[in-house]
Amino acid sequence: MSYGLSIFKSNGNVVFSSADIAWMQLDKFVVNANATVSNSYSVASGLTIIAQIQMVNDSPTNQEAYAPQVSISGTTVTISPFSGLSSEQVIVFVLAQDT
């Protein structure tokens, strides 16, 4: 390459370069069952924010179990139960990408 950034491992292999694309991790947190959590990430202003939620507990065998809904407005991520429904405990990963 004639310009840009390349980072090498000690064995000489490229580990990262300006030809790559990266998702940044803004945050990770647990939202308890039926809870609502809202966090803002001003550092990610202008970036695309996504939130991945991961269920923690096995679903019950005798009834439905609901993941909470995720809403993103600007740089604010809100995790909350769907209207009229309960929600299970989840791990939330908030990621950002410059798109």
Add this chain to the structure above:
Amino acid sequence: MSYGFSAINNNGKLLITDTMENLHFAGKPTLQGNDSASENYGSFPEYGEVSGLATAFDALDGRIIFTYTFTHSGTPIVFVKPTDYSRWHAVLTQSVSGTTWTIKVIVSGTSTSNPPVLYCFVNAENSTGNTDNYGMIVYKANGDRAFDSRYSPLAVTGGGTIAPPSDPTNSAELQHKQGPMMAHLFILGIMQH
């Protein structure tokens, strides 16, 4: 910016910065077993008894839940690399006891011979154990590592849009594979150097 560090990729997009954390490869979880001995849900009797629903929804082809463990002090983001791309895959649950994570992955079908391979990524600050003094580390203002080239930073080479299946209980019909297939494409786009 008036201080700190940022790297921009060839398309002018942010690649590394001292204000946000890149993800780094932490390892592959260990397969512990599956639940093949229990009910595989090859049918859906409640739907099968209802006129009009039997054809549409009573065509299940089973599911297997594979259980993996992974020991790490960080909170890993789990990516699935299917061994059998004709089946849908999804991370079902992710829980932790101490520093041992238990990850359950649900796969359609009844075969236990093709468990997927999982890849875990964590932030740099929770990546430890490498004493190599070669490479580059970027620190945040609070002293945490935002980027550490010794731990194989996550690089994304492609992506796609995922649409949820219209009938998540059935992977036997083509239109129902749209979501998982796109998920596979997305996962294939993840590169760890």
